[in-house]
Amino acid sequence: MPHPWPAQLIITTVLQILTFVLILTKTITLLRKRTFHHPEHYILGIAWILTTTQHSLLLTSFHTITSSDSHSPGALHTLFTSSLFYSPTITLLKISATYILLRLQTSLPRRALLYTTILALQILPSTASLIFQLARCRPLAYNWIPDPARALYPNGKCVGGKGVRDGVLWFEGGMGVSMSIVLVVLAGVFWGKMYKDEKKMIDRVGLTLMITLGVFSVSANGVRMALLRGVPAAGGEVTTTTMSRDEFDMKVRVIEWMVLEEQAWILILCIPSLKPLFAKNAHRFSLHSYNTADNDDEPQPSRFNRISSNDASSSSSHPHPQHLHKPPSSKTSPPPNKTKNPRRQRQRKHHPRHPIRTNTTTSPTLPFIPTPALKSTIANINRVTPSPIPLSSAETIWPTPNMYAPPRREDDDDGDEEEGEEEDVEELLRGGGGILMTTEFQIRSEHVSRMPSRDDVLRERDT
Incomplete structure (x- = not known):
């Protein structure tokens, strides 16, 4: 057996x-x-x-x-x-x-x-x-x-x-x-x-x-x-x-x-x-992951917490609608738009003389609020005058798309705020067709160019 x-x-x-x-x-x-x-x-x-x-x-x-x-x-x-x-x-x-x-x-x-x-x-x-x-x-x-x-x-x-x-x-x-x-x-x-x-x-x-x-x-x-x-x-x-x-x-x-x-x-x-x-x-056994690239002492929120914070931030009002999908920056997390890749940083810098190409079909349009000086200029332009208003003159200053874009230095990498200003400038230039984004000097030049010259005034007085 x-x-x-x-x-x-x-x-x-x-x-x-x-x-x-x-x-x-x-x-x-x-x-x-x-x-x-x-x-x-x-x-x-x-x-x-x-x-x-x-x-x-x-x-x-x-x-x-x-x-x-x-x-x-x-x-x-x-x-x-x-x-x-x-x-x-x-x-x-x-x-x-x-x-x-x-x-x-x-x-x-x-x-x-x-x-x-x-x-x-x-x-x-x-x-x-x-x-x-x-x-x-x-x-x-x-x-x-x-x-x-x-x-x-x-x-x-x-x-x-x-x-x-x-x-x-x-x-x-x-x-x-x-x-x-x-x-x-x-x-x-x-x-x-x-x-x-x-x-x-x-x-x-x-x-x-x-x-x-x-x-x-x-x-x-x-x-x-x-x-x-x-x-x-x-x-x-x-x-x-x-x-x-x-x-x-x-x-x-x-x-x-x-x-x-x-x-x-x-x-x-x-x-x-x-x-x-x-x-x-490893992420299955803990709710927090440690990001040692920025700060080894402070824990970073886990993927679950990041998703929850994104849902909470999307319901609140945000000054820039194009940034609604990004979580608010905190002390322990890096800025949303700041990248660590220097190659991508170089690609994001634009020369001030060259236009910035963006997709106008998908970008949201910011609301335009005219200033009082601009309102008066528009009223003067639309006013009926005895002499025809020329479409353009030698004294007219027509701004180019990148004339008023803030210049960027090679070593400038401040992150979120400057990029937001640059995007605002682009949206205003696209929405106004190039004439709405002007300074006080250009507004006065445009107003003077549409007034009768000294010879015209003397000729009218003689007649």
Whole structure:
């Protein structure tokens, strides 16, 4: 009768599916951003493949042994092969974690020396442990076959006993725990440097998750090293042809904790790649966004608040109808018409001798209020006189569209008020046809040009 799966094996299976989803999301994000120039992406991909292979071998071995009541050497061989994947996988994962952490702080002194030291302290113990597991017994089958079956290999032997095996594995585990603690401390230091920086909130959240999972990884490594004390070493006194159920379960639990530690590191290393996804949906979790371009201390209204303020301002009266769609300027927000792009600023400046081309069909027409001097001039022009009024004369001054436009200097960028005045001038020039926008001097010149000259007055007096 098949034995039920233990709860820890079910947890590792669920976590393996979760790591697959995260790796797939990470790959899609990298394809969209086209950022494949960092080596930790490839290192993490190789480590995930090794972890998946190790977990598959563990499931195969457990299924083979639990489906039959005998502990076959083939299942024990698969279990031993699964344990060999731990050293290279955890080494690759910690190399990738070190690269990501040091890339977050480019101003760290002696980054190359620190990176080389961490790599050396991680690679050398893992490599030594892997070589010891492969070279300790000759032939290699001595690691999983029972004692009666060893008669087939009369020249086979294993170096040392359980003490030598435990010493090497404890040395590897101790170095692994030390490197995990170093990485957690580095993440904590970087988190402290980003504590007061509001622009790096997503980085701080990622570092917090990295610290939490890093502490779990250290705990998992410690539990694995404690369980190794109950696992019998190869080459010892084995008097039965099969391994006991307790011994097999102990080996399975050791490999399960290996897989759990690897999966925790994969979850840690997938978090930084999901930063664009977090940044895109960050506005869903807060009502205020911080605009650090103008003022880092005062919060800017969120998109929801800006829409509400626009609706409220549209119902009130505004001196310029063409600016109804723009929210009122406040202390914390920049002027509506002021742009930060210098190229657009240069495009908006016009030479005073050239007309300003605008769309007259869509621009609203401002109401024209004539002055008293202009009213009197219009009355004098419309007055019936004995002499015909010429349409134009040499003394008539007809204003051009840009004669009275306010000149703009190259360094002038005061924003809203001057642009509003310029738009008012344009509207008045279009509405009056060029003659209504005049000064007192032009009005008097126009009035004098329509009066009879001195010769005409003398000629009338003589007649």
